[in-house]
Structures are given as C-alpha cells and as structure tokens.
Amino acid sequence: xxxxxxxxxxxxxxxxxxxxxxxxxxxxxxxxxxxxxxxxxxxxxxxxxxxxxxxxxxxxxxxxxxxxxxxxxxxxxxxxxxxxxxxxxxxxxxxxxxxxxxxxxxxxxxxxxxxxxxxxxxxxxxxxxxxxxxxxxxxxxxxxxxxxxxxxxxxxxxxxxxxxxxxxxxxxxxxxxxxxxxxxxxxxxxxxxxxxxxxxxxxxxxxxxxxxxxxxxxxxxxxxxxxxxxxxxxxxxxxxxxxxxxxxxxxxxxxxx
Amino acid sequence: xxxxxxxxxxxxxxxxxxxxxxxxxxxxxxxxxxxxxxxxxxxxxxxxxxxxxxxxxxxxxxxxxxxxxxxxxxxxxxxxxxxxxxxxxxxxxxxxxxxxxxxxxxxxxxxxxxxxxxxxxxxxxxxxxxxxxxxxxxxxxxxxxxxxxxxxxxxxxxxxxxxxxxxxxxxxxxxxxxxxxxxxxxxxxxxxxxxxxxxxxxxxxxxxxxxxxxxxxxxxxxxxxxxxxxxxxxxxxxxxxxxxxxxxxxxxxxxxxxxxxxxxxxxxxxxxxxxxxxxxxxxxxxxxxxxxxxxxxxxxxxxxxxx
Ligand SMILES: Nc1ncnc2c1ncn2[C@@H]1O[C@H](COP(=O)(O)OP(=O)(O)OP(=O)(O)O)[C@@H](O)[C@H]1O
Ligand SMILES: [Mg+2]
Numbered sequence: 001x002x003x004x005x006x007x008x009x010x011x012x013x014x015x016x017x018x019x020x021x022x023x024x025x026x027x028x029x030x031x032x033x034x035x036x037x038x039x040x041x042x043x044x045x046x047x048x049x050x051x052x053x054x055x056x057x058x059x060x061x062x063x064x065x066x067x068x069x070x071x072x073x074x075x076x077x078x079x080x081x082x083x084x085x086x087x088x089x090x091x092x093x094x095x096x097x098x099x100x101x102x103x104x105x106x107x108x109x110x111x112x113x114x115x116x117x118x119x120x121x122x123x124x125x126x127x128x129x130x131x132x133x134x135x136x137x138x139x140x141x142x143x144x145x146x147x148x149x150x151x152x153x154x155x156x157x158x159x160x161x162x163x164x165x166x167x168x169x170x171x172x173x174x175x176x177x178x179x180x181x182x183x184x185x186x187x188x189x190x191x192x193x194x195x196x197x198x199x200x201x202x203x204x205x206x207x208x209x210x211x212x213x214x215x216x217x218x219x220x221x222x223x224x225x226x227x228x229x230x231x232x233x234x235x236x237x238x239x240x241x242x243x244x245x246x247x248x249x250x251x252x253x254x255x256x257x
Numbered sequence: 258x259x260x261x262x263x264x265x266x267x268x269x270x271x272x273x274x275x276x277x278x279x280x281x282x283x284x285x286x287x288x289x290x291x292x293x294x295x296x297x298x299x300x301x302x303x304x305x306x307x308x309x310x311x312x313x314x315x316x317x318x319x320x321x322x323x324x325x326x327x328x329x330x331x332x333x334x335x336x337x338x339x340x341x342x343x344x345x346x347x348x349x350x351x352x353x354x355x356x357x358x359x360x361x362x363x364x365x366x367x368x369x370x371x372x373x374x375x376x377x378x379x380x381x382x383x384x385x386x387x388x389x390x391x392x393x394x395x396x397x398x399x400x401x402x403x404x405x406x407x408x409x410x411x412x413x414x415x416x417x418x419x420x421x422x423x424x425x426x427x428x429x430x431x432x433x434x435x436x437x438x439x440x441x442x443x444x445x446x447x448x449x450x451x452x453x454x455x456x457x458x459x460x461x462x463x464x465x466x467x468x469x470x471x472x473x474x475x476x477x478x479x480x481x482x483x484x485x486x487x488x489x490x491x492x493x494x495x496x497x498x499x500x501x502x503x504x505x506x507x508x509x510x511x512x513x514x515x516x517x518x519x520x521x522x523x524x525x526x527x528x529x530x531x532x533x534x535x536x537x538x539x540x541x542x543x544x545x546x547x548x549x550x551x552x553x554x555x556x557x558x559x560x561x562x563x564x
Contacts, residue, residue: 059455090457097455101448104471114456117466163452170456 008035010174010204011056016070018051020063025051027228029070033174033221038196038205040215040236043225044251049208052225053176056206057093058086091118094167095176099183100159102151102166107134107143110151110162114170133165137195157188164195168203175199177207181214193218212252216240224248301544308541311338311534322538328502330532338535340515342504344542347514349419349505350494351487354426359480361427362434363469370442371464381435388432397496400425405497414509417499422512425493430483437482441475442468474557481557485550489543491516515539 011033018026025048033039041049054060055072058079071078079089091114102110111130112120120126130147134140139161143154151162160180167175177196181189196205196218209215215222215236222239224232224247232239232248243249311317317338325339365385369377400421409416445468453463469476491514499511500521519536526533 057455059451062451062454087457087459090455095455097448097451099448101446101452103449103452103467113453113458113466117456117458117462166452166456 009033010035010075012071012073014071014073016055016072017068018048018055018060019067020051021065025228026055029230031223031230031233033204033206035173035204036200036202037220038200038207038218039221039223040219041206041208041223041225042210042212042215042251043231045210047225048228049225050178053095053178053206053208056174056176057090057095058084059095061086087118091170092172093174093176094170094172096160096164096167096178096180098179100156100163102154102159102162104150104152106148107151107154107162108147111165111169113166118170129169133169134162136168136199137161137165138191139165155188157184157191160184160188160192161195164192164199168199172203174204174206177205179208179210182210189214212240224251226251304537304541304544307534307537308544309538311531311538315531315534317531317535317538322535326504330535336531338531340518340535340539340542342502343513343515343518343539345504346419346422346498346512347488347516347546349512350422350426350498350514351484353419353423354430354487355480355484357423357427358431358434358483362431362479362483363438363476365431365435366438366442367464367468369439371460371468385432385435388428389436393429393490393493394496396425396429397493400493400497408509412509414507415499415511417497417511418509419498419505419512420508422494422498422514423508425497426487426490429490429493430486433486434479434483437479438472438476441472441479444475445471474560478554478557481550481553485547488546488550489516491520495520515543 009032011031013029013031013033016026016029016031017024029052031052041052043049051060054063055068056074060066060068068080070080072080074089074093077084103113105113108130111133112126115126115129120129131140134143139158142158143162146153151159154162160183164175164180181192184192193214196207199205200220207215207218219236221233222236223230224239224243224245226247232243232245234244238244239248240252243252312319312322322338322340323344324341325337326341327337327339328342329335329337365381369381404421404424405416407416408414408418408421412420449467449471450463453467454460458466494514495517498513498517500513500517501511502513503510505512519539522532523536526536
C-alpha cells in the first residue's frame with residue numbers, strides 16, 4: 001500500500017477509528033489523499049464509505065453518539081483538534097450529496113449562498129462568482145437566461161450540477177462527493193463524470209461510488225473499504241488490473257458486495 | 258379450521274365481498290360529503306339573506322354601516338347603525354395578537370425543531386397541547402381576574418381594553434401558530450440543513466437563510482389560521498375588552514369587536530328587528546372574512562406545492 005506522505009498530500013488520515021455508539025464503523029484507517037487527484041472509494045454497502053467521507057468535513061458531527069480517535073490532518077492541521085474553525089474547514093472542503101439538494105430559492109441565490117454567508121456582499125463580485133461557478137459545471141449556457149427562477153425547476157442532473165457549482169462558489173480546494181450520480185440517468189451521469197475530469201485540474205476530489213466503471217473512468221486512486229477497514233489503496237489502474245488483496249479482487253470481479 | 262380453497266376460488270370470493278364493501282363504503286362516504294357540503298351551503302345562504310336584510314328591508318345604508326362610527330340602534334327617534342368601531346376592533350385585536358403571537362410561536366417552533374429537538378419538544382409539546390385544550394371561557398376568566406386588574410393598576414385606564422383583548426387572544430392563538438409552525442419546520446428535508454452546513458453556514462444562518470424561507474408558505478398559513486381564530490373568538494375577548502361602542506383612541510381604551518357585539522346583543526333584541534338584522538350583517542362580515550382567510554391559506558399552500 002502506498003502510504004507515503006508528501007507535500008502533495010492534502011488530507012493525511014492516521015489511525016482513524018470511529019464508533020456509532022458501540023458499533024465500530026471505521027477501523028484504523030490510514031489514508032493519504034493527494035492534491036489534484038481524484039480518489040474513488042468503493043466497497044459493499046455498509047462498509048463505511050459515507051461515514052469516512054463525512055469525517056473529512058466533519059459533517060459526521062451532526063450524527064449523535066459518534067466517537068472518533070486518531071488524526072485527520074488537513075494541510076497539516078488535525079481537524080479532530082477541538083480548536084478547529086469549522087466554517088473555514090467547510091469553506092475549503094466542499095461536499096456534494098447523493099441526491100441534488102438545492103435550496104428552494106433561485107438558481108442565482110443557491111450559488112451565491114456560500115459566498116454570501118462568508119461575507120461577500122458586492123453584487124458585481126457575487127455575479128462574477130455565480131457566473132464562474134456555473135461555467136465550471138457547464139451549466140451556464142443552460143441557465144443563464146433564468147438565473148432568477150426557482151432552482152427546483154431544473155432537471156435532476158442539472159440540480160446536481162447546480163449543487164456542485166454551489167460547492168465551488170466558496171472556492172474550496174477539496175470536493176467530497178458521496179455517490180453523486182446514483183440518482184441520475186446515464187446521460188446526466190456522463191456529464192458529471194466529464195465534469196469531474198475537468199475539475200481535477202483545480203480541485204482535489206474524493207468520490208464514493210458503487211459503480212466500478214465510474215471509479216475506473218474518473219479516478220487516479222481507488223480505495224477499497226470492507227467492514228470499516230481500508231483494505232487497499234492504490235493507483236486505480238493497479239486496483240482494477242492487479243489488486244494486491246484477494247478481497248479487493250473478489251469485490252471488483254463481482255464475487256461479493 | 259377452515260378448509261383451504263384453491264387460490265382462484267379464494268380470489269373470486271374475496272373479490273365479490275370486496276365489491277359489496279366497496280359500494281357500501283362509497284355510499285357512506287358520499288353521504289357524509291353531501292351532508293357536509295349542504296350544511297355549509299345552507300349556512301352561507303341563510304347568513305347571506307339574513308345579513309343583507311338590514312340593508313334591503315330595513316334600509317340601513319351599507320356605507321353607513323361599514324364606515325360610520327356612531328352605533329345607536331336603540332335611539333327611537335334617530336337610530337344610528339355605524340358598525341365601524343366593531344369592525345375596527347375586530348381587525349385591531351386580530352392583527353395585534355398575530356403580531357405578538359407569530360414571532361413567539363414561530364420562535365418556539367424553531368426552538369423545538371432546530372435548537373433543542375430532544376428536550377425542547379418534550380417540554381413545549383405538552384404545554385402547547387394543554388393551551389389548546391383550555392376552554393376560551395377560562396382564558397377570559399383569567400384575563401378578567403388577573404390581567405384586567407394588572408393593567409388598571411400598573412399601566413393605566415380601566416383595565417378593560419384593547420390591550421387586554423390583544424393579550425388574551427395572543428395566548429389563545431399561540432398554540433395554533435406554534436403547532437403548525439413546528440410541523441412546517443420539522444417537515445423540511447434534512448438535506449436542506451446538510452446542504453447549508455456543508456457550505457460552512459452556522460446554525461443561525463441555516464435557520465434564517467434556508468429553513469425559514471423554505472418553510473415560509475406554511476409559516477404564513479400558521480399565522481393566518483391563528484388570525485382566523487382570533488377574528489372569530491367571542492367569549493374570552495368579550496370578558497376583557499370592555500365592550501363600548503366608541504372607537505378606541507389608544508391601547509388602553511375599552512373597545513368592542515363584531516363577535517362581542519353579536520354575543521352581547523343577540524339575546525335581548527327581537528328576531529326580525531332592525532337591530533337584530535344588523536347583528537346578522539355583522540355575522541355576514543365574519544363569514545366573508547373567514548372566506549378571505551381560507552383563500553389566503555389556499556394561496557400559500559399552493560405556493561408550497563410549487564416549491
Ligand atoms: N447514524 C448512524 N448511526 C449508527 N450507525 C450508523 C449510522 N450511519 C451509519 N451507520 C452504520 O455504519 C456502517 C457504515 O455505514 P455507511 O453509511 O458509512 O456505509 P456506506 O459504505 O456508505 O454504505 P452505502 O454504500 O449503503 O451508502 C453501517 O453498518 C451503518 O449501519
Ligand atoms: Mg453511503
């Protein structure tokens with residue numbers, strides 16, 4: 001397993017354990033995440049993928065009775081340290097959810113939401129951010145004439161891209177995505193995958209997926225989780241052609257999971 | 258034990274039974290609906306004709322009725338039928354009590370759903386249910402024996418006042434507003450909260466900029482329902498408001514509302530007399546207002562569905 005930490009590491013997770021009450025959901029996870037790479041997380045249902053990704057921006061804090069030990073170093077700072085500025089962390093580590101969850105507001109207000117709460121007031125500046133974020137997710141041409149209409153009028157795929165734009169608007173450097181295409185049709189899925197490949201130039205992306213093809217298409221690194229353990233983390237090509245662990249091989253060849 | 262029938266027979270048999278039940282059920286339900294609708298229509302028609310008689314048969318000017326401030330129906334030589342003070346009183350107590358109860362009720366709802374869902378709900382929920390269950394005469398009685406003297410001694414005036422009516426009504430409509438507002442807030446999807454927190458919003462920002470706007474149509478419905486209740490409440494208000502025929506010039510002045518005037522005078526006016534008919538006209542105004550409230554609620558709930 002390649003767990004060498006370098007200057008290219010954005011997240012460096014060391015010996016992370018997590019319990020939901022008595023249930024040991026993440027076990028001794030060591031996981032470096034590299035800058036400007038796409039890391040895919042695969043594994044059978046219930047293995048802890050969502051749990052893991054939610055620890056990276058501490059959304060896990062909203063689940064009651066969670067206990068964690070170990071370190072999650074983000075740019076050298078352990079975010080499990082109590083003195084952490086959550087607002088700052090989430091500004092920098094954006095998240096996209098399984099199902100697009102736009103606010104029942106206009107398209108513009110959705111994208112401007114993050115910058116506004118973080119203190120951007122000037123209209124021209126907001127306009128600029130909104131335009132740029134929507135362009136980044138290739139939604140601009142589709143919505144530029146109806147920026148002030150309800151976001152919930154968009155299609156499912158458009159809503160999901162809007163949510164990505166909303167996350168990009170706070171200028172994060174990491175983007176977490178938990179099964180971002182599992183509720184979408186194949187064409188919308190393809191669009192999001194293309195988008196991920198483009199965003200990779202500027203952002204570090206961690207994506208949870210149940211779709212092996214998707215993992216192999218979009219990611220540089222793939223991590224295989226099983227029952228709360230990180231079984232294997234390696235280059236995607238290696239994982240899919242020549243995995244070191246037989247459980248990984250069993251999973252990707254569809255023998256279980 | 259019953260003999261097991263082949264599947265086909267079982268299906269056929271149960272199908273027949275089902276159809277019979279289906280018909281009976283349908284007839285019963287339609288009957289209920291027809292009764293409901295005809296009762297509503299009858300009341301509307303009755304109130305409509307009775308309410309218009311004072312204008313059509315007795316020649317009371319509708320303009321005078323709605324705008325004049327002089328109410329003197331018992332003056333034999335020169336009876337006056339200006340109901341404006343009561344219309345004003347009804348609207349005043351309704352809006353003022355909504356103004357007090359809406360922020361309190363919505364605040365309590367937010368407290369229960371967002372700030373302290375575990376113990377907040379445990380304490381406030383029974384309190385609200387209790388408040389709903391208290392009959393209005395008890396509210397009036399407490400207002401009369403506690404609130405009215407308190408206002409008289411500490412604030413001024415007679416105590417019987419617009420202020421006392423407003424306070425009593427505020428407390429009475431608070432549970433209505435709180436419980437509907439609580440439903441409104443707790444029915445908002447978790448994904449909205451997650452989306453906002455994940456962008457780095459604080460809890461307060463999430464409440465103010467995402468949750469309240471998202472729940473607004475239902476929150477407004479809650480306030481309108483509260484107002485409808487305030488507008489129609491008679492007994493408790495009548496016990497504390499003073500029931501004078503003059504237009505109040507301050508919060509501390511006694512006043513009257515449409516409902517209090519109706520309850521006070523319906524007993525000692527003779528059916529068919531001009532004064533009695535003008536009371537029906539006031540009843541008609543109440544009915545029209547309740548239609549207005551219903552239309553508003555409809556409007557807000559259609560906006561909610563659009564979201
Ligand atoms: N809020 C919670 N409270 C208690 N246990 C939980 C909670 N959330 C998840 N778990 C448990 O933790 C384990 C990991 O769950 P998690 O949601 O991370 O799985 P997952 O890999 O994302 O699965 P899926 O592919 O189905 O989304 C599961 O056994 C699950 O039942
Ligand atoms: Mg999951």
